[in-house]
Amino acid sequence: MKRTVLYYGIALALLLGFLKYIEYRYMVRDLSIEFYLGIVALFFSGLGVWAGLRWANKHASAAPKDTAKSIVFLSPTPDLEATLAKLGISKREHEVLCLIAEGHSNQEIADQLFLSLNTVKSHSSNLFSKLDVKRRTQAIQRAKDLGLLSSSAGTFG
Amino acid sequence: MKRTVLYYGIALALLLGFLKYIEYRYMVRDLSIEFYLGIVALFFSGLGVWAGLRWANKHASAAPKDTAKSIVFLSPTPDLEATLAKLGISKREHEVLCLIAEGHSNQEIADQLFLSLNTVKSHSSNLFSKLDVKRRTQAIQRAKDLGLLSSSAGTFG
DNA sequence: GAAAACCTCACCCGAAAGTATGAATCACTC
DNA sequence: GAGTGATTCATACTTTCGGGTGAGGTTTTC
Numbered sequence: 055m056k057r058t059v060l061y062y063g064i065a066l067a068l069l070l071g072f073l074k075y076i077e078y079r080y081m082v083r084d085l086s087i088e089f090y091l092g093i094v095a096l097f098f099s100g101l102g103v104w105a106g107l108r109w110a111n112k113h114a115s116a117a118p119k120d121t122a123k124s125i126v127f128l129s130p131t132p133d134l135e136a137t138l139a140k141l142g143i144s145k146r147e148h149e150v151l152c153l154i155a156e157g158h159s160n161q162e163i164a165d166q167l168f169l170s171l172n173t174v175k176s177h178s179s180n181l182f183s184k185l186d187v188k189r190r191t192q193a194i195q196r197a198k199d200l201g202l203l204s205s206s207a208g209t210f211g
Numbered sequence: 212m213k214r215t216v217l218y219y220g221i222a223l224a225l226l227l228g229f230l231k232y233i234e235y236r237y238m239v240r241d242l243s244i245e246f247y248l249g250i251v252a253l254f255f256s257g258l259g260v261w262a263g264l265r266w267a268n269k270h271a272s273a274a275p276k277d278t279a280k281s282i283v284f285l286s287p288t289p290d291l292e293a294t295l296a297k298l299g300i301s302k303r304e305h306e307v308l309c310l311i312a313e314g315h316s317n318q319e320i321a322d323q324l325f326l327s328l329n330t331v332k333s334h335s336s337n338l339f340s341k342l343d344v345k346r347r348t349q350a351i352q353r354a355k356d357l358g359l360l361s362s363s364a365g366t367f368g
Numbered sequence: 369g370a371a372a373a374c375c376t377c378a379c380c381c382g383a384a385a386g387t388a389t390g391a392a393t394c395a396c397t398c
Numbered sequence: 399g400a401g402t403g404a405t406t407c408a409t410a411c412t413t414t415c416g417g418g419t420g421a422g423g424t425t426t427t428c
Contacts, residue, residue, distance in 0.1 A: 069248075091247060095223050103259040106263025144375085157346060161414080182417095193314075329407050345386085346386085
């Protein structure tokens with residue numbers, strides 16, 4: 055959390071430095087303060103959106119499907135958590151598992167969860183060993199059999 | 212969308228006015244530009260976070276509809292061959308598709324069907340373009356939705 | 369406040385998957 | 399016999415996956 059604040063500080067400092075550089079470089083003395091404020095507003099709006107999305111993802115945890123909550127009647131998911139616990143699969147790993155089952159690439163998962171590609175690879179790798187499979191396609195099959203995919207558990211092929 | 216931009220503009224204008232008012236009210240002449248920038252950064256960070264969260268919510272509520280669609284009915288697979296014909300998927304390609312859905316690697320499929328690895332790759336590649344997907348995991352999803360895995364693939368792992 | 373999970377990310381390396389192009393064989397049709 | 403489409407296979411290349419290792423950072427728990 056404090057790291058986020060730090061990043062914001064650094065970003066602001068960098069932006070300030072950049073603006074000063076522009077001023078020096080092109081000898082522009084009369085850049086209006088409104089211009090500065092506009093730039094900063096734009097920049098920090100983007101930063102804010104990014105932080106907001108990231109925060110939303112962290113707290114809403116999109117993957118494990120709150121969607122399941124909206125279709126509860128079909129899959130009561132009685133012992134999903136029990137199964138997960140039995141296999142030692144963490145929350146984050148389950149999220150990754152769901153996204154894998156939806157056919158996303160590791161890079162896409164990384165983008166969606168605001169993670170590094172390496173992190174996703176770590177999660178999936180741990181996941182595979184816990185599911186005792188070798189490939190992600192097998193992981194999908196296994197997950198379906200175990201009923202670990204709340205949302206697609208309904209895809210009762 | 213443009214309304215959002217408008218709001219941002221208004222917000223910036225209001226903030227500017229507020230700052231000018233402060234300046235006038237308390238006769239503070241030497242408020243550094245960094246101070247202004249800090250205020251603006253803070254303000255628009257918050258605004259950005261808000262917009263980001265709002266955006267996230269909008270898209271989170273949109274997503275479930277897709278998943279719901281896959282649950283809707285247990286499609287009786289009226290005519291598998293008709294679907295295959297419509298998509299231009301040949302018999303051999305369908306075989307490969309089923310094996311892919313079972314989580315086999317290309318090499319395993321090649322061994323099982325007494326084919327070369329290259330051949331399996333050709334089939335799967337053609338398959339992906341016909342299914343309009345990029346990866347085999349997506350192909351599995353698509354195939355399930357289209358009911359192409361009714362017979363053999365099943366859910367046995 | 370220390371320990372134990374969990375989460376995050378990096379680097380390297382090899383294997384698997386996927387793309388693109390071309391070509392040979394076979395069956396079936398006009 | 400030519401044409402068409404399916405099947406088979408090759409080579410070469412790029413991208414993605416997955417394993418292994420290590421190293422902070424955070425959260426939870428005792």
